[in-house]
Amino acid sequence: MTVTGTGELGSAPGPGGQALAKASSDAEPLLRLRGISKHFGAVQALFGVDLDLPAGQVTALCGDNGAGKSVLTKTIAGIHPPDHGEMLWEGKPVHIRSPRDAASLGIETVYQDLALAENLDIVQNMFLGRERLNRFMLNEDSMERAAAETLAGLHVTTVRSIRQPVSTLSGGQRQSVAVAKAVMWNSKLVLLDEPTAALGVAQTRMVLDLIKRLKDHGLAVMVISHNLNDIFEVADRIAVLHLGRMVAQDRVSAFDRQSAVDFMTTGGSAREVGTSGSSLGRN
Numbered sequence: 001m002t003v004t005g006t007g008e009l010g011s012a013p014g015p016g017g018q019a020l021a022k023a024s025s026d027a028e029p030l031l032r033l034r035g036i037s038k039h040f041g042a043v044q045a046l047f048g049v050d051l052d053l054p055a056g057q058v059t060a061l062c063g064d065n066g067a068g069k070s071v072l073t074k075t076i077a078g079i080h081p082p083d084h085g086e087m088l089w090e091g092k093p094v095h096i097r098s099p100r101d102a103a104s105l106g107i108e109t110v111y112q113d114l115a116l117a118e119n120l121d122i123v124q125n126m127f128l129g130r131e132r133l134n135r136f137m138l139n140e141d142s143m144e145r146a147a148a149e150t151l152a153g154l155h156v157t158t159v160r161s162i163r164q165p166v167s168t169l170s171g172g173q174r175q176s177v178a179v180a181k182a183v184m185w186n187s188k189l190v191l192l193d194e195p196t197a198a199l200g201v202a203q204t205r206m207v208l209d210l211i212k213r214l215k216d217h218g219l220a221v222m223v224i225s226h227n228l229n230d231i232f233e234v235a236d237r238i239a240v241l242h243l244g245r246m247v248a249q250d251r252v253s254a255f256d257r258q259s260a261v262d263f264m265t266t267g268g269s270a271r272e273v274g275t276s277g278s279s280l281g282r283n
């Protein structure tokens with residue numbers, strides 16, 4: 001397990017003073033963050049955070065309330081550009097200073113509440129701001145077809161009509177539409193900030209299945225969740241933030257429930273679970 005902090009055993013200090021988190025696979029991750037810091041006035045929300053988001057894998061970003069998960073998500077999404085640190089996209093340095101920058105790289109973010117416009121229908125939401133035109137008219141047929149094909153491709157089958165307003169959808173259906181929207185725009189990285197927090201059991205199931213399909217499509221997925229069942233079911237990798245610091249990052253097999261909880265609540269763990277083959281650092 002890569003336990004970041006005062007790492008030993010071959011972990012070199014990163015730009016933010018942390019041990020470098022090693023990628024759990026040898027391939028270059030789609031997005032690599034190094035030494036990302038962010039403050040708001042006197043509040044230091046992120047301290048030299050390292051994070052790897054590999055393609056075709058789900059990384060669960062965990063941590064207690066106020067750990068910095070949403071700030072880190074918004075940093076990647078271009079809403080809160082970092083004060084310090086480096087972002088590498090497919091191995092090349094990038095600056096993501098606006099949501100537009102993030103979208104042009106292929107980064108889509110799905111928030112629990114802010115994902116969709118309530119009063120618009122599914123097709124309108126999926127094409128909001130990127131409508132297809134037929135000369136000067138909206139090309140409704142083409143947009144309907146693309147929206148329907150994308151939803152069908154993701155096995156989202158419970159919506160009655162793609163012309164129904166989003167306000168009439170269940171929470172799980174809304175999240176499904178938000179995720180489908182991300183997929184339709186050829187995203188490479190999808191960030192989901194607590195996508196199942198307000199959902200019932202069946203709706204959570206729907207969204208977890210969808211997350212697995214995103215990874216099967218080869219996308220990199222980062223999902224924030226407080227729910228250990230969800231995390232252990234869907235994640236390939238776990239990254240734990242504690243008070244703005246990345247305290248552990250590794251394959252899911254390197255954690256058990258107790259060690260994950262330990263890292264989330266105290267920033268460390270005395271337990272050593274499964275040898276994942278990646279580097280092991282110790283606090």
Ligand SMILES: Nc1ncnc2c1ncn2[C@@H]1O[C@H](COP(=O)(O)OP(=O)(O)OP(=O)(O)O)[C@@H](O)[C@H]1O
Binds near residue numbers: 043064066071072
């Ligand atoms: N816009 C902001 N202005 C000032 N402080 C902020 C801002 N956004 C976040 N913070 C602070 O940054 C820290 C991290 O907040 P963040 O929202 O990232 O936590 P979180 O890990 O997402 O928590 P939760 O699980 O409760 O959603 C908190 O101390 C929070 O008060």
Ligand SMILES: [Mg+2]
Binds near residue numbers: 069070071
């Ligand atoms: Mg949050």
